[in-house]
Amino acid sequence: MKEFVLRNRVKIARMEQDELTQGELAALVGVTRQTMNLIEAQKYNPTIKVCLLISKHLKTPVDTLFWMED
Numbered sequence: 001m002k003e004f005v006l007r008n009r010v011k012i013a014r015m016e017q018d019e020l021t022q023g024e025l026a027a028l029v030g031v032t033r034q035t036m037n038l039i040e041a042q043k044y045n046p047t048i049k050v051c052l053l054i055s056k057h058l059k060t061p062v063d064t065l066f067w068m069e070d
Contacts, residue, residue: 004068011040013058013065020058029053 014020026036029050038044046054055062
């Protein structure tokens, strides 16, 4: 099976939302600020549930926030 890398633009979308902080988004989603930091740094792949919650709170489609690269 071919490996893939999950990429995201969560930080960019978060910054476009009236300077929403990592901590504020993390609280809305139900994760720690440290976890949100790792997601934004692309060092942690969130669960589908977390992806959907991030998408909901950033009012941005999931496929705009997250995508796979070969």
